Amino acid sequence: NAGVTQTPKFQVLKTGQSMTLQCAQDMNHEYMSWYRQDPGMGLRLIHYSVGAGITDQGEVPNGYNVSRSTTEDFPLRLLSAAPSQTSVYFCASSPGQDLYEQYFGPGTRLTVT
């Protein structure tokens, strides 16, 4: 199993550009999430999904969109990048249903200039 994979590993965007961060898992997990990590603030939940076709907002959803058309994939879209979105982004998956441990991808470092 590859676990949770994320692409790209690094990305530089200009303000106003759009892009999609890709996330895939091969563990047949129902739950998937996106977090951002900023210095001194730990990880904060952006959006999450408890199954294909079901998504919901987390703690800091503004400026991000998600969709979940398959169990395996959970892309995160930035429609108009802003410098405040400079961060490290982690995708995670979880079996849910009495086992709430999250399995994390390797992260994407995004810089918006």
Next chain:
Amino acid sequence: AQTVTQSQPEMSVQEAETVTLSCTYDTSESDYYLFWYKQPPSRQMILVIRQEAYKQQNATENRFSVNFQKAAKSFSLKISDSQLGDAAMYFCAYSSLLFNNNDMRFGAGTRLTVKP
């Protein structure tokens, strides 16, 4: 909303000695999970240990153990016989058991340095 507080931004320990990292949380729920994650310089988040709130017995994984005080809402991590490879950021995390809630809350982290 639940909050997780790690009051020690940095900690240091001598190799082979013991160190305790602190974590407190705030919740009105009675059942939940608590976790400690390790993040080495590689940036990968690695699960260290988990504790179910309904279990009174403290979780243990080899050199890692927790002191879970439910009434005090405290969840500290003890690392025994510290090794150089333990140097990392450590994050305490809370997970609700509410149905369809995948909202895991993290503390700000503690950076652990291990001195040879």
